[in-house]
Amino acid sequence: MDLYKRYVDVVLIQKKSGGIVPLYVCWENGKKYKIDRIISAERRASPVGGCGMRYACMIQGKRRNLYLEKDRWFIESLQP
Amino acid sequence: MQHLEYNELMNDKIIFHIDINHCYAQIEEMFHPQLREVPMAVGGHEEKRHGIILAKNGLAKKAGVKTGESLREAYRHCPELLIIPPHYDAYLYYTSEVKKIYAQYSDCIESFGLDEAWIDYTHSKQLFGEAEAIGHAIQDQILRELGLTVSVGISWNKIFAKLGSDFKKPSGFTIITKENYKDLVWPLPARDLLYVGPATERKLYARGIRTIGELAQYPVMHLKKAFGVVGEMLSDFANGRDTSSVSKQGIQTPIQSVGNAMTMIHDVDNLEDVRPVYYVLAEAIASRMKEAGVEGDVIHISFRTAKLNWCGKQRKIAQPTNVSEEILKEIMSLLEECYDFEEPLRAVGASVSGLRFTRNHRQLSLLQDEEKHEKALRIDEAMDAIRAQFGFHSVCRACMLLDRPLTDFNPKGDHVIHPVGYFQGRKMIPNGPL
Numbered sequence: 001m002d003l004y005k006r007y008v009d010v011v012l013i014q015k016k017s018g019g020i021v022p023l024y025v026c027w028e029n030g031k032k033y034k035i036d037r038i039i040s041a042e043r044r045a046s047p048v049g050g051c052g053m054r055y056a057c058m059i060q061g062k063r064r065n066l067y068l069e070k071d072r073w074f075i076e077s078l079q080p
Numbered sequence: 081m082q083h084l085e086y087n088e089l090m091n092d093k094i095i096f097h098i099d100i101n102h103c104y105a106q107i108e109e110m111f112h113p114q115l116r117e118v119p120m121a122v123g124g125h126e127e128k129r130h131g132i133i134l135a136k137n138g139l140a141k142k143a144g145v146k147t148g149e150s151l152r153e154a155y156r157h158c159p160e161l162l163i164i165p166p167h168y169d170a171y172l173y174y175t176s177e178v179k180k181i182y183a184q185y186s187d188c189i190e191s192f193g194l195d196e197a198w199i200d201y202t203h204s205k206q207l208f209g210e211a212e213a214i215g216h217a218i219q220d221q222i223l224r225e226l227g228l229t230v231s232v233g234i235s236w237n238k239i240f241a242k243l244g245s246d247f248k249k250p251s252g253f254t255i256i257t258k259e260n261y262k263d264l265v266w267p268l269p270a271r272d273l274l275y276v277g278p279a280t281e282r283k284l285y286a287r288g289i290r291t292i293g294e295l296a297q298y299p300v301m302h303l304k305k306a307f308g309v310v311g312e313m314l315s316d317f318a319n320g321r322d323t324s325s326v327s328k329q330g331i332q333t334p335i336q337s338v339g340n341a342m343t344m345i346h347d348v349d350n351l352e353d354v355r356p357v358y359y360v361l362a363e364a365i366a367s368r369m370k371e372a373g374v375e376g377d378v379i380h381i382s383f384r385t386a387k388l389n390w391c392g393k394q395r396k397i398a399q400p401t402n403v404s405e406e407i408l409k410e411i412m413s414l415l416e417e418c419y420d421f422e423e424p425l426r427a428v429g430a431s432v433s434g435l436r437f438t439r440n441h442r443q444l445s446l447l448q449d450e451e452k453h454e455k456a457l458r459i460d461e462a463m464d465a466i467r468a469q470f471g472f473h474s475v476c477r478a479c480m481l482l483d484r485p486l487t488d489f490n491p492k493g494d495h496v497i498h499p500v501g502y503f504q505g506r507k508m509i510p511n512g513p514l
Contacts, residue, residue: 043225045110045227045228047113049111050227070173
């Protein structure tokens with residue numbers, strides 16, 4: 001399965017305790033995808049290039065890896 | 081696998097040296113994995129003639145591309161070579177992330193450039209366990225979290241630890257102990273040792289010294305006679321008697337000199353044309369010195385001719401300064417004295433050393449025009465303030481407009497990565513603590 005690196009907008013909550021929780025991934029066509037569950041959050045390098053804090057998320061019943069790379073987000077996407 | 085006792089003696093240290101393999105190129109590959117499939121190198125701007133290879137990937141290395149060679153030479157070795165312009169901000173960021181991983185295991189970390197560091201693991205062993213396992217754990221963690229491979233060398237001194245990390249790349253892992261160093265280190269060529277450059281190598285060769293082992297066994301007194309204090313130091317290095325310690329993380333050694341160099345956009349064949357270029361460099365040096373709160377009294381110039389020969393000269397001046405006008409005056413005088421423009425100049429550099437903190441008071445000179453000094457200082461300060469608020473290009477001296485492409489560079493802003501020396505301002509004491 002080929003994966004592609006796509007930078008995306010993310011709606012998140014900045015917690016008063018200092019952490020962040022991503023809530024929605026915003027696609028280019030304006031569609032927002034709700035992040036149903038975060039399975040894990042750990043520092044990882046991505047096979048599509050880049051590295052950062054990897055949030056393994058459940059979105060619409062599928063697992064997707066969302067990365068916070070320095071100060072922006074990308075997702076390992078199935079679409080180029 | 082070698083399971084050897086590292087600190088059999090109480091005073092034996094456990095030093096790691098970790099080197100990010102072909103650092104700049106690897107960071108580019110980490111971002112764009114497809115670059116691993118083609119010969120690629122990170123290089124300067126060819127059109128601005130800063131065209132040297134800064135780092136290359138494995139395929140480029142196989143094709144014969146060497147770090148430090150010109151882009152033209154690199155293309156000759158590998159016509160299909162892909163050159164990527166450097167992204168220093170990314171290199172600074174990701175190398176600092178690598179060092180944060182080191183910091184999880186020790187607070188004694190000494191950087192040697194962006195991509196290399198020594199880590200003193202001696203006392204951390206009580207907390208984390210055997211050095212060999214931790215060396216592998218650090219390697220794995222960096223690969224897993226940052227996608228970068230590193231080579232690790234472990235030994236009881238910094239010099240052998242560095243040789244260990246150079247032993248195998250990429251992802252090398254070498255332990256040099258008191259039992260195996262004669263087998264591993266001594267057959268290596270003498271030039272692999274820190275502080276043995278081409279000139280020293282030639283001199284050693286003339287004495288029949290080709291390997292580190294031959295250097296180690298050569299009588300110290302002869303080396304001292306030939307190379308001075310450096311000879312004694314090299315003998316200690318070759319015998320594993322380097323006792324220098326790894327600096328604590330965050331400790332900054334005082335700066336020894338402030339300098340800048342620049343390859344010019346075209347060769348320059350007379351004193352007047354090179355003057356504006358040196359003016360830009362002198363301004364950058366003066367500005368950096370004022371920021372650091374220092375002034376210096378040794379002015380050094382260096383330049384490279386069109387045939388790539390390097391020359392240099394220095395002079396001690398009567399009054400320490402950090403004023404660009406005064407630095408430039410000495411630079412031009414030194415250049416006039418030592419070079420006749422037989423060949424055009426390709427690259428120029430200058431630095432100020434003999435630094436001391438700027439004092440509030442100043443010894444007035446009978447010979448120097450103090451009013452002129454004050455005026456030049458105020459001009460420097462005004463220009464620095466304007467540039468800080470409105471950007472580097474918001475103000476410049478009129479002479480720089482004569483050949484704008486030649487002087488259109490910002491040495492202060494463009495060069496954020498400074499080479500470091502092994503001693504980092506500490507005194508060189510053979511066989512003694514630094």
